[in-house]
Amino acid sequence: MRHPYVKRRVGAWEWCLTCEKASRASDWQRADWDCPLCGSGTWNMWAWSTVRAVNPAYPAKPEPGVLYPLYPVRAASEGQASRV
Numbered sequence: 001m002r003h004p005y006v007k008r009r010v011g012a013w014e015w016c017l018t019c020e021k022a023s024r025a026s027d028w029q030r031a032d033w034d035c036p037l038c039g040s041g042t043w044n045m046w047a048w049s050t051v052r053a054v055n056p057a058y059p060a061k062p063e064p065g066v067l068y069p070l071y072p073v074r075a076a077s078e079g080q081a082s083r084v
């Protein structure tokens, strides 16, 4: 049975929801599609383009090993409006 993520471009950048770091799809592939950095499962693999859509300031090519939080402005916006 083929893994659903096998069709990913091996040169593409992927992002891990668990460790919030980016790595190459080829590295995920070598780790049997687990996160090559923290071992988190495939379901936590997000396309880098998805993370960038939320954070336009992030670079097109992420730096390996750098922490890229999904919501870096959350702390700043918490004081503005409470949705609870």
Ligand SMILES: [Zn+2]
Pocket (backbone or CB within 6 Å): 016, 017, 018, 019, 020, 021, 035, 036, 037, 038, 039, 040
């Ligand atoms: Zn990870």
